[in-house]
Amino acid sequence: MHVQEVEWGNVNMIEAERRLLANALLDCSNQRFVLLSESCIPLFNFSTIYAYLINSTQNFIQAYDLPGPVGQGRYNRKMYPPIAIQQWRKGAQWFEMDRDLALEVVSDRKYFPVFQRHCTGSCYADEHYLPTFVSINFWERNSNRSLTWVDWSKGGPHPHKFIRTDVTEAFLEKLRSDNKCEYNGNSTSTCYLFARKFLPNALDRLLRFAPKVMHFN
Secondary structure, eight states: OOOOOOOTTSTHHHHHHHHHHHHHHTSTTOOEEEOOOTTOEESSOHHHHHHHHHTOSSBBOOOBOOOSTTTGGGOOGGGTTTSOGGGOOBOOSOOEEEHHHHHHHHTOOSSHHHHHHHOOGGGOGGGTHHHHHHHHHOGGGBOSOOSEEOOOTTOSSSOOOBOGGGOOHHHHHHHHHSOOEEETTEEESOOOSEEOOBOGGGHHHHHHHIIIIIOOO
8 A cells, every 4th residue: 555644734735636537446336536635424324324425416616716916916927828827726625526527636747737736835726626627627527525524714724623512403403504505506405514623522422413303323
């Protein structure tokens, strides 16, 4: 087994994600690919999540244009002409994609080398490569949203971390249904299938509420 250390914000994060996809693609039965954090939790049971993903007509890569230093300010002018600043996008690294898009990602020889050469230091390639690549080439089948809920309300470079006392039935129900988005052309309140960041000390309460709130067997 090949093991390579990766660093937060480094382009080697994208290299690792591409290797994960390439290995998963070797199994022809794999039709949907999801990248999650170790601090993620599922908000629904397996059958609900599976049906949501396998029946979706779109991919779920968050992508948006963000003016300012942590958005457009990370663009390197040396990326032009393959990538213009008008095409530069930002988004969460946690993705969900179908097999067709996964094949395009692992076979990309045009845009990924540009990131390897010019998205270094404070560029944070993991927040820009997929959003930019997908928005340029495959925007028609992208939802431009993530399936992983996070709380950025406290500010800073990382989202809020949830501890044991944060986990309540009301909180979990809110994450599951207090939203509005589009799914296969229809409005729905089921917008997030996963949530983060939950610390290990929250596990006991999550396991206690899972059968009732998330309908785990």
